[in-house]
Amino acid sequence: MSDDMQYSQFIAGEFRQGASATRFTVINPATGQPLGDYAHATRADVDEAVAAAAEAFRTWRKTSALERSALLRRVATLMRERGQAMAEQIARELGKPYGEAQKEVVTAAEMFEWASEEARRIYGRTIPARSEGITQTVVWEPVGPVAAFAGWNAPAITPSRKISGALAAGCTIVIKPSEETAGVALLIARVVQDAGIPDGVVNLVFGDPAEIADMLCAAPQIAMVTFTGATAIGKIIGAKAAQTMKRATLELGGHAPVVVCDDVDVDRVVRMAVATKYRNAGQVCTSPTRFLVQAPIYAAFCEKFVKAAEAVVVGDPFDAATQMGPLKNQRRLDAIDRLVQDARERGLTVATGGERIGREGFFYRPTVILQPTLDSDVASIEPFGPIALISPFEQLDDAIAEANRLPFGLAAYAYTNHLQRAHRLANEIDSGVVCVNEWQASLPETPFGGHKDSGLGSEGGIEGVQEFLRIKCVRQGAAS
Structure with missing residues (x-):
């Protein structure tokens, strides 16, 4: 002050x-x-x-x-x-x-x-x-x-x-x-x-x-x-x-799904997805978290996402090079660590991150977990931190069902260049905000509120x- x-x-x-x-x-x-x-x-x-x-x-x-x-x-x-x-x-x-x-x-x-x-x-x-x-x-x-x-x-x-x-x-x-x-x-x-x-x-x-x-x-x-x-x-x-x-x-709260169809430019979507996911260290109620990627592009998406997450610069908030700062407090640090530890104990793949950075402050590495099982904590508990989950899907019905699985419905995202798919995703995902080919879930002039819990x-x-x-x-x- x-x-x-x-x-x-x-x-x-x-x-x-x-x-x-x-x-x-x-x-x-x-x-x-x-x-x-x-x-x-x-x-x-x-x-x-x-x-x-x-x-x-x-x-x-x-x-x-x-x-x-x-x-x-x-x-x-x-x-x-x-x-x-x-x-x-x-x-x-x-x-x-x-x-x-x-x-x-x-x-x-x-x-x-x-x-x-x-x-x-x-x-x-x-x-x-x-x-x-x-x-x-x-x-x-x-x-x-x-x-x-x-x-x-x-x-x-x-x-x-x-x-x-x-x-x-x-x-x-x-x-x-x-x-x-x-x-x-x-x-x-x-x-x-x-x-x-x-x-x-x-x-x-x-x-x-x-x-x-x-x-x-x-x-x-x-x-x-x-x-x-x-x-x-x-x-x-x-x-x-x-x-x-x-x-x-x-x-x-939320646990925002992101449906990525196989007709998109993977490089472009990954670039924007990583920037949005790790904004404010993922401590955003609308933060994209559950990435559901169509099978034909799943491997390429994971590879590029992990590489981009590893390139995120974590550091001093006043350093112009910093892209992600610390978590807010020790409680957040402990909560993220528990989710990652549970994932590891269940044999899930932590593709990158999953650990604290240094001992001063509350810094944590941008983390990516692949194919989380539904019984894992991170699949159902809002991380509210720098964790991204990536899972494959075959048919759009499967992705919509997974997007709607949880009792949350605050924000959801979808990427496709196919008009019929876009209409289905916008109409069938149960969420207060659905962004199609867009990442801005809230603006002063737009209503913002959630469904369900x-x-x-x-x-x-x-x-x-x-x-x-x-x-x-x-x-x-x-x-x-």
């Missing part, structure tokens, strides 16, 4: 320390060394944040769409102006290569730009009445103060998506970003404040995740919960929200703003 801004909470427009005696230390994953520490929020801190959001909602919901739009666009402008500092903080706290971090900041700014535009396009409609003198209108209203939870793997994008969507709709927000990337979230809070967003509209609390979730989900002032993270935790959050009839938008609702696009709105039908007759 910079000298003029320290790790803290952000409540009712004030950057201040939490009141708890418990402290959290932020670790640089490239070195394993501390970046700083701060006090957890207490129940009183969280209650103050909720109260601030509830009080601010009374006026923010009445703020004109034009004014909300202008303020959100100002946030985007300031975020772009401060992009270097924010990208540096992402690289320090997450270990994402600086070039990738810069792109993340741009996307986060685009989230606010898109939301600023949609704020002015929240349209209702008029329904023809059955008799003269009656008007029937449908009105979209902000749902109310929102509780939000964001993970560490996209520390600028995920909070920005939630904050911008909520504010565009006229809602206020209490967000608990990841404690491990608190500095990035606090830089966003500073931008929000400097852009002129009123105090209390946005509040950030950091502390014990389970305790804060309990408090926010139970708070009567909170009308909605939005969560991005692991499926198991998301189900708990959703259940807690349901107990008090709160709306829940859940963006959860991968979530409920959508973020991004028109649909993402609508998640923060409720419908009111107004029937009005002439006065008697």
